[in-house]
Amino acid sequence: xxxxxxxxxxxxxxxxxxxxxxxxxxxxxxxxxxxxxxxxxxxxxxxxxxxxxxxxxxxxxxxxxxxxxxxxxxxxxxxxxxxxxxxxxxxxxxxxxxxxxxxxxxxxxxxxxxxxxxxxxxxxxxxxxxxxxxxxxxxxxxxxxxxxxxxxxxxxxxxxxxxxxxxxxxxxxxxxxxxxxxxxxxxxxxxxxxxxxxxxxxxxxxxxxxxxxxxxxxxxxxxxxxxxxxxxxxxxxxxxxxxxxxxxxxxxxxxxxxxxxxxxxxxxxxxxxxxxxxxxxxxxxxxxxxxxxxxxx
Amino acid sequence: xxxxxxxxxxxxxxxxxxxxxxxxxxxxxxxxxxxxxxxxxxxxxxxxxxxxxxxxxxxxxxxxxxxxxxxxxxxxxxxxxxxxxxxxxxxxxxxxxxxxxxxxxxxxxxxxxxxxxxxxxxxxxxxxxxxxxxxxxxxxxxxxxxxxxxxxxxxxxxxxxxxxxxxxxxxxxxxxxxxxxxxxxxxxxxxxxxxxxxxxxxxxxxxxxxxxxxxxxxxxxxxxxxxxxxxxxxxxxxxxxxxxxx
Numbered sequence: 001x002x003x004x005x006x007x008x009x010x011x012x013x014x015x016x017x018x019x020x021x022x023x024x025x026x027x028x029x030x031x032x033x034x035x036x037x038x039x040x041x042x043x044x045x046x047x048x049x050x051x052x053x054x055x056x057x058x059x060x061x062x063x064x065x066x067x068x069x070x071x072x073x074x075x076x077x078x079x080x081x082x083x084x085x086x087x088x089x090x091x092x093x094x095x096x097x098x099x100x101x102x103x104x105x106x107x108x109x110x111x112x113x114x115x116x117x118x119x120x121x122x123x124x125x126x127x128x129x130x131x132x133x134x135x136x137x138x139x140x141x142x143x144x145x146x147x148x149x150x151x152x153x154x155x156x157x158x159x160x161x162x163x164x165x166x167x168x169x170x171x172x173x174x175x176x177x178x179x180x181x182x183x184x185x186x187x188x189x190x191x192x193x194x195x196x197x198x199x200x201x202x203x204x205x206x207x208x209x210x211x212x213x214x215x216x217x218x219x220x221x222x223x224x225x226x227x228x229x230x231x232x233x234x235x236x237x238x239x240x241x242x243x244x245x246x247x248x249x250x251x252x253x254x255x256x257x258x259x260x261x262x263x264x265x266x267x268x269x270x271x272x273x274x275x276x277x278x279x280x281x282x283x284x285x286x287x288x289x290x291x292x293x294x295x296x297x
Numbered sequence: 298x299x300x301x302x303x304x305x306x307x308x309x310x311x312x313x314x315x316x317x318x319x320x321x322x323x324x325x326x327x328x329x330x331x332x333x334x335x336x337x338x339x340x341x342x343x344x345x346x347x348x349x350x351x352x353x354x355x356x357x358x359x360x361x362x363x364x365x366x367x368x369x370x371x372x373x374x375x376x377x378x379x380x381x382x383x384x385x386x387x388x389x390x391x392x393x394x395x396x397x398x399x400x401x402x403x404x405x406x407x408x409x410x411x412x413x414x415x416x417x418x419x420x421x422x423x424x425x426x427x428x429x430x431x432x433x434x435x436x437x438x439x440x441x442x443x444x445x446x447x448x449x450x451x452x453x454x455x456x457x458x459x460x461x462x463x464x465x466x467x468x469x470x471x472x473x474x475x476x477x478x479x480x481x482x483x484x485x486x487x488x489x490x491x492x493x494x495x496x497x498x499x500x501x502x503x504x505x506x507x508x509x510x511x512x513x514x515x516x517x518x519x520x521x522x523x524x525x526x527x528x529x530x531x532x533x534x535x536x537x538x539x540x541x542x543x
Contacts, residue, residue, distance in 0.1 A: 191383035194344050197370040198377040199397035199448060209396075213387045 134239025184218025376450030
């Protein structure tokens with residue numbers, strides 16, 4: 001009788017254990033299925049996003065055969081736009097770097113009256129629509145503008161000149177450099193600066209021999225971003241500088257103009273811009289990876 | 298002799314310190330985190346300025362609020378070893394040590410000779426081309442010390458120079474540190490948390506509490522402070538701690 005009872009107990013224990021095992025197994029299958037579904041959904045989302053970005057670029061290359069693109073390269077509108085764009089964006093980048101580096105350093109290291117306001121104003125062009133930037137520049141430096149009318153009295157006219165193209169590009173691209181440079185300077189440990197000072201270095205010597213070399217990758221990355229933004233600038237340029245071939249017609253403006261006549265020329269310029277953008281992205285990726293490595297050290 | 302008599306408002310309390318450090322003496326500064334130890338070193342180095350007071354080296358004022366004198370950090374000729382060592386990450390070990398000589402405009406030949414001498418003395422010659430951030434913790438400490446000593450400083454300040462090392466290396470470095478600092482024969486202040494550092498490196502010790510010197514005494518008396526440091530509230534002034542409460 002007792003042994004029967006023990007057998008019954010053993011059997012019921014085994015039954016419970018099996019039931020628990022089965023339950024755990026079904027929970028495991030459920031969580032694995034949920035994980036797989038999540039991964040599938042994320043993969044699908046990624047594929048949609050990549051397709052959305054890649055398809056227009058591929059369509060550009062498919063629409064225009066390579067020989068047509070090369071032939072269009074010699075079109076005067078393409079050559080003029082390429083030359084003007086490269087010249088203005090280079091000058092713009094140099095101006096932004098020379099003007100923006102001390103501003104970014106001061107903003108990263110010092111507190112002064114009105115700093116918040118100054119920082120907000122510097123960042124403003126990032127969120128300001130380019131067309132608004134263009135009209136604002138026109139109101140300031142145009143022939144009837146706040147400053148422009150006084151310059152006009154001395155025979156200096158800025159609007160609708162190559163200088164206006166550069167000014168529009170500086171206006172919209174400088175925050176991209178200054179923000180990146182400010183972050184790079186903030187990342188330089190103050191102890192390096194202090195150590196240099198106690199070792200006999202003046203503020204200027206410390207800046208050029210310690211701070212700048214440590215922050216340099218971030219600064220180059222910021223300069224590349226400013227270059228890229230200048231190269232793609234359209235709204236502010238067309239409003240403030242107009243659209244004159246060889247004088248103010250940069251590549252984005254030339255795409256817009258050529259589209260109304262010869263689409264092949266338009267596509268040729270677009271492909272050149274895509275190629276430059278691709279090189280820029282690769283450069284920024286390499287540099288930011290180097291920055292990360294330095295920070296890791 | 299280094300004379301310090303300063304007052305500076307810190308975030309939570311006033312730092313009010315009056316002390317002297319003799320030529321060749323190593324003063325160990327101990328105290329809790331945030332009690333003002335590093336701030337005091339920064340005041341001496343000129344990286345921060347006191348609200349009022351005077352800091353003088355051999356009667357020559359480095360800072361004097363009354364006379365409105367504040368010598369810039371680069372003109373104080375102070376060897377400062379930072380807690381993080383602050384070795385320039387983009388430079389080699391050699392360039393880090395040579396930095397202070399180059400700022401003084403020494404010729405390349407003179408820089409080479411002196412850097413070689415210091416790197417060999419510190420056992421760093423073989424790693425001179427390595428980037429400063431790529432060497433071990435112990436080597437970094439030696440580089441930081443060599444960089445501070447090569448300029449022949451008139452004052453030495455070391456902020457927790459052994460804290461980044463493991464326990465075994467700390468024990469080995471204490472004797473070496475004491476010998477190298479004593480060889481300079483200048484007033485030296487070392488900030489530490491470790492009473493073993495005080496006993497084996499220092500000549501004299503000060504306990505800083507909320508910006509004020511609470512206890513001072515000979516470094517060899519410091520091990521008896523252990524109980525006092527843990528139980529300061531119940532220890533009577535001038536009690537059996539060996540040092541004198543202020």
